[in-house]
Amino acid sequence: xxxxxxxxxxxxxxxxxxxxxxxxxxxxxxxxxxxxxxxxxxxxxxxxxxxxxxxxxxxxxxxxxxxxxxxxxxxxxxxxxxxxxxxxxxxxxxxxxxxxxxxxxxxxxxxxxxxxxxxxxxxxxxxxxxxxxxxxxxxxxxxxxxxxxxxxxxxxxxxxxxxxxxxxxxxxxxxxxxxxxxxxxxxxxxxxxxxxxxxxxxxxxxxxxxxxxxxxxxxxxxxxxxxxxxxxxxxxxxxxxxxxxxxxxxxxxxxxxxxxxxxxxxxxxxxxxxxxxxxxxxxxxxxxxxxxxxxxxxxxxxxxxxxxxxxxxxxxxxxxxxxxxxxxxxxxxxxxxxxxxxxxxxxxxxxxxxxxxxxxxxxxxxxxxxxxxxxxxxxxxxxxxxxxxxxxxxxxxxxxxxxxxxxxxxxxxxxxxxxxxxxxxxxxxxxxxxxxxxxxxxxxxxxxxxxxxxxxxxxxxxxxxxxxxxxx
Numbered sequence: 246x247x248x249x250x251x252x253x254x255x256x257x258x259x260x261x262x263x264x265x266x267x268x269x270x271x272x273x274x275x276x277x278x279x280x281x282x283x284x285x286x287x288x289x290x291x292x293x294x295x296x297x298x299x300x301x302x303x304x305x306x307x308x309x310x311x312x313x314x315x316x317x318x319x320x321x322x323x324x325x326x327x328x329x330x331x332x333x334x335x336x337x338x339x340x341x342x343x344x345x346x347x348x349x350x351x352x353x354x355x356x357x358x359x360x361x362x363x364x365x366x367x368x369x370x371x372x373x374x375x376x377x378x379x380x381x382x383x384x385x386x387x388x389x390x391x392x393x394x395x396x397x398x399x400x401x402x403x404x405x406x407x408x409x410x411x412x413x414x415x416x417x418x419x420x421x422x423x424x425x426x427x428x429x430x431x432x433x434x435x436x437x438x439x440x441x442x443x444x445x446x447x448x449x450x451x452x453x454x455x456x457x458x459x460x461x462x463x464x465x466x467x468x469x470x471x472x473x474x475x476x477x478x479x480x481x482x483x484x485x486x487x488x489x490x491x492x493x494x495x496x497x498x499x500x501x502x503x504x505x506x507x508x509x510x511x512x513x514x515x516x517x518x519x520x521x522x523x524x525x526x527x528x529x530x531x532x533x534x535x536x537x538x539x540x541x542x543x544x545x546x547x548x549x550x551x552x553x554x555x556x557x558x559x560x561x562x563x564x565x566x567x568x569x570x571x572x573x574x575x576x577x578x579x580x581x582x583x584x585x586x587x588x589x590x591x592x593x594x595x596x597x598x599x600x601x602x603x604x605x606x607x608x609x610x611x612x613x614x615x616x617x618x619x620x621x622x623x624x625x626x627x628x629x630x631x632x633x634x635x636x637x638x639x640x641x642x643x644x645x646x647x648x649x650x651x652x653x654x655x656x657x658x659x660x661x662x663x664x665x666x667x668x669x670x671x672x673x674x675x676x677x678x679x680x681x682x683x684x685x686x687x688x689x690x691x692x693x694x695x696x697x698x699x700x701x702x703x704x705x706x707x708x709x710x711x712x713x714x715x716x717x
Contacts, residue, residue, distance in 0.1 A: 320350035322464075327352045331421070332382065333366070334373040336484050340473045342377035343480045344465065355379045359386045360417050361498020361556065377482050388498055391420045392555035395634075396499050400598055401543040402646040403606075403618065404626035409576045411592045411599065412629050413500030415444065419634035422448035443581055444632030451635035470505070492519065498559055500572075500592040511577055511587050522563065522591040526570030526664030533662035535669065536565055538601035540657070543650030545598055559594045566593030570664040581631050597666060601657040604668045608676040609653045618649060 328345055332338045332355035342353050355374040359367065371382045395416045406412055422445050467473050470493075477484040493505040501522045507513045517525055539547030546552055548561050566572055572593040580586050606615065621642055628639040655673030659666050682690050711717075 320346070320348045322348040325349040325351040327354065329354045329356045329383070330379070332357050332370065332374055332379070333362075334370045336470060336473050336477070339373065339377045339482050339484050340467070340477050340480075342374070342379050343482060344467075344476070346378055348465075353379045354381055354383060356383045356385070358421055359384060359388060360391045360420065361388045361560070362496045366496065373483065387420055388556040389554060391417065392498060392559050395420050396559070396595075397544050397555060398643055398646070399625075399629060400545070400595075400602055401650055402625045402643065403599075403603065403622040404629055405599075405622070406626040406630045407576070407578050409574050410578055410588075410590065410630075411500065411595050412626060413497060413590065413592060413595070414495050414502055415630045415632070416499065417495075417497050418444035418632060419448050421445075423452060447632040448635060496521075498556060498563070499595050500590055503589040503591075504586065508587050508589060515575060515589050519589070520573065520591060523567040523573060523593050524570050526573075529568065529570040529663045533660050534565065534569060535658055535660055536562070536597065537656055537658045538598065539655075540602060540605055541654045543602065543646070543653040545601070559598075562594030562597050566597050566661065567591075569593075569661040571661055571666055572596035573664065597659060597661070600659055600666045600668065602653070604657050604659075604671050605653055605655050605673060606650070608655065608671055608673045608678055610649070611677060614649060618646070621645065 325345075328349070328351050330338060330341060330345070330353055332342075334357075338355070342355070345351055345353050355370075357367065357370060367384065370384075374382045399412055399416055404412060406415070467476055474484060476482075492503055492508075495502045503515070503519055508515060537547075537549050538545055539550070539552070545555075545558055548558055548565075553561060572595060573589070573591055575587075575589045577585050577587045606618075610618065625639060625642050625646075628634070628636055628642075633639055652675035653673075654675060655671065657668060657672075658670035660669050679690075
């Protein structure tokens, strides 16, 4: 087994990554940071405020005294002074805290980035972190930045991976990895599937090539979730899962993904009680609901005439879409590393927004522009999925998408009913649709007689080939 490496680089506020841990335990990161770089708040501080928050450590207890005593010496693999763990309270992050202390004799500060995983995901995290052996918990709110700077550009581009996946997890990785904290050490908790590692590490390479990455998943002897559960039990660490119910989930403001357990067999139908963001379409209201989406230059700005911030707008549509069973997909996707994986995704608000943006583009973009945009959207989605958010190619494509959607402004009304989304109305001051031209009635601009010459010219290649084949 390779020796875990440590290193030092000069901190750079402009490029140092921030942290977030999701419920998916294979997606977590570690940083060594100065605790003084985080503001200390009182015990009544509200989790999820817009500025950087710290849940202040409680008074020194016997447990903390034991932690300090444990971290005085060198660990089994070496010595680190202090690391910051991207923490979700899930299985792997709970296990990693004692593993780090045991193997590197270090003080562990847990860090959670709020990208909309929900208040239930954040409640009780301090207690969980401390029970695992951490010294304190830090929380930072990235919801508005996540939606404004990552989700909305993908929406404007029409980026969908392999016909179905709306890139919920993929979009969250760059906003998590990019931050302002003063960082000296980076330790990456590597996924066994490695595609998650790629997304984080490529962001580090793009923003600070001096950073080295250490991956405990490529070092330790814990080979799976059941091993992690056994490790937790051995060290008396409370964990949120059991061997009877092992789903790997990743939740943010855009979506909720489900993997593992019975889903590993593509022949198995997902259990009804697995879903969390949406009701079963069969149980959705019998009365349809209409929702109006306002869009300016390709970006959503309002719901039912009410202007909202990006994060608030998405949260509103998640609630509306969720109660009508909107946005469930079940797919087998091709992972970056070549293997196939089955996942089930809930994206209620995102599904509504994609439908609205697409319908408005049919009014405002011409045929060739739509075709080129759709072809580029495929590559755009592949780049995001592969962790290449900061690649100059994606940034250049984004500039094209921004330019081409300048006139994609207007409103779209959608009808939501038992899992379906159907357009009922679309309006735009830049609409290319002209009723006086498109009408079946004769008009001055379009003359039916013009069709004869057009058809003869348009069909000329086919006519010439037929003449050749028939010896004419």
